Amino acid sequence: MNGLTFTIFGGTGDLTFRKLLPALYNLQVSNKLDRTFRIVIIGRRKYTRESYGEKAKEWVMKYARLAFQESAFDELVQRIQYVQMDFTALQEYNSLNIWYQQGGYENHIFYFAVAPRFFPIIAQGLENVEHACEGKVIVEKPFGENLSAARLLNHDLERFFPDSHIFHIDHYLGKEMVRNIQAVRFMNPIFKNVWNREFIEHVQISAMEEVGVESRGGYYDQSGALKDMVQNHLFQILTIIAMEQPERFFGDDMHQKQLDVLHDLRPVDKLDMKKTMVLGQYRGYRKEEKVQADSTTETYAALRLLIDNPRWQDVPFYIRTGKKLNRREMEVIITFKNVNPEAQANVLIIKIQPKEGIYLQFNIKKPGDSDEIIATRMDFCQSCLESNRINTPEAYERLLLAAVNNEVSWFSKWDQIETSWQYINRMKEAYQKAKLPIYDYEPGSDGVEFSKTLLGGQDWAELA
Ligand code: BG6
Numbered sequence: 001m002n003g004l005t006f007t008i009f010g011g012t013g014d015l016t017f018r019k020l021l022p023a024l025y026n027l028q029v030s031n032k033l034d035r036t037f038r039i040v041i042i043g044r045r046k047y048t049r050e051s052y053g054e055k056a057k058e059w060v061m062k063y064a065r066l067a068f069q070e071s072a073f074d075e076l077v078q079r080i081q082y083v084q085m086d087f088t089a090l091q092e093y094n095s096l097n098i099w100y101q102q103g104g105y106e107n108h109i110f111y112f113a114v115a116p117r118f119f120p121i122i123a124q125g126l127e128n129v130e131h132a133c134e135g136k137v138i139v140e141k142p143f144g145e146n147l148s149a150a151r152l153l154n155h156d157l158e159r160f161f162p163d164s165h166i167f168h169i170d171h172y173l174g175k176e177m178v179r180n181i182q183a184v185r186f187m188n189p190i191f192k193n194v195w196n197r198e199f200i201e202h203v204q205i206s207a208m209e210e211v212g213v214e215s216r217g218g219y220y221d222q223s224g225a226l227k228d229m230v231q232n233h234l235f236q237i238l239t240i241i242a243m244e245q246p247e248r249f250f251g252d253d254m255h256q257k258q259l260d261v262l263h264d265l266r267p268v269d270k271l272d273m274k275k276t277m278v279l280g281q282y283r284g285y286r287k288e289e290k291v292q293a294d295s296t297t298e299t300y301a302a303l304r305l306l307i308d309n310p311r312w313q314d315v316p317f318y319i320r321t322g323k324k325l326n327r328r329e330m331e332v333i334i335t336f337k338n339v340n341p342e343a344q345a346n347v348l349i350i351k352i353q354p355k356e357g358i359y360l361q362f363n364i365k366k367p368g369d370s371d372e373i374i375a376t377r378m379d380f381c382q383s384c385l386e387s388n389r390i391n392t393p394e395a396y397e398r399l400l401l402a403a404v405n406n407e408v409s410w411f412s413k414w415d416q417i418e419t420s421w422q423y424i425n426r427m428k429e430a431y432q433k434a435k436l437p438i439y440d441y442e443p444g445s446d447g448v449e450f451s452k453t454l455l456g457g458q459d460w461a462e463l464a
Pocket of ligand 1: 228229
């Protein structure tokens with residue numbers, strides 16, 4: 001990280017305090033920040049470096065993965081310059097430019113930790129900052145309120161930054177076990193050679209959350225579970241599970257293979273919506289702060305998707321996610337076809353969070369005199385080992401470092417975002433057109449009972 005200037009627009013916002021500063025602190029403690037790495041915080045409020053440091057301390061103590069060390073934190077604060085500025089006022093960028101030049105700040109990475117409506121004005125302002133367009137920009141979802149707004153935003157950003165310099169964060173791509181899927185899949189002949197329709201019965205991707213919408217009602221009510229979780233995080237996982245093997249696991253190769261899967265999703269007009277999607281809303285959602293009193297936004301979504309290509313023809317991919325459920329648990333469950341009626345299906349589970357690990361169910365002869373076949377399991381818990389837990393960086397730590405090192409496979413690409421967004425929009429429209437209901441569910445429950453109809457009335461797979 002030589003001589004880099006990492007500038008955060010929105011340096012006094014939630015994302016910066018909760019995620020970015022704790023991640024930078026962890027990188028500092030792990031000695032991953034070069035001596036010359038400098039941090040510029042841009043915010044409207046009045047702070048000095050010292051007073052900003054005081055504020056940052058509370059959040060770092062609360063949210064950083066690694067234990068608080070006063071000396072490491074002080075070193076982090078020494079890297080920070082706080083610049084008070086109204087980033088919506090174009091004329092202020094001239095002063096920013098002079099300030100950067102006087103301080104010898106160059107090799108820019110700009111993090112837009114602000115609402116997407118501010119992206120174009122910041123990009124335009126940066127036109128007045130020398131060498132800014134040679135830098136990189138990191139942006140986050142929500143990327144716009146709807147697809148056409150997102151296209152416009154992207155267009156505005158691309159006017160200024162080349163596509164290869166725009167890094168779209170999907171923090172699921174920084175999770176240890178999401179990153180592990182390709183290793184499990186492609187580095188083990190026992191999985192690699194059976195990873196297809198001949199041997200796999202179905203795949204389930206479950207992302208259950210205990211939290212509700214908390215203070216984000218305004219954003220969430222515009223978004224809903226489909227846009228908040230499915231179209232980005234869960235489609236990333238789906239496409240890594242289903243993609244063909246990329247030539248390399250870095251660079252753009254993976255994106256292309258993931259994009260191919262999105263293109264192969266069965267077109268929405270060929271789907272019977274009743275057998276494809278179930279949406280729900282938890283009771284009490286409409287009373288949440290900043291949520292419309294008559295909101296029909298879904299806080300739960302279950303889908304049955306099909307991928308029309310030779311590897312996956314007719315293999316259902318089930319996805320479900322919801323808020324205010326009875327547990328926080330994210331797993332990918334791959335159920336293999338049963339080769340013998342006396343045996344149970346082999347099941348491979350990739351546990352993403354909160355436990356991280358791999359679980360495999362397979363058949364053996366019952367110990368003793370009996371020839372009965374019984375199912376048994378191997379359960380590898382990666383996160384149970386203290387050393388693994390301590391040494392596993394959090395998603396934002398990984399992603400900040402990946403942006404610095406130009407590791408583009410750790411980020412989503414605009415064409416992936418656009419293609420999944422289009423697909424999810426079509427699904428939602430078809431659901432509304434078919435006049436299917438938004439089912440109520442009890443907070444603290446397993447979600448919408450009716451979603452089991454997607455599985456032909458079967459239960460969702462037991463999570464390990
Ligand atoms: C965010 C969503 O992208 O991901 C949130 O906006 C959701 O609604 C969160 O709670 C889940 O992330 P994680 O890392 O807690 O699984």
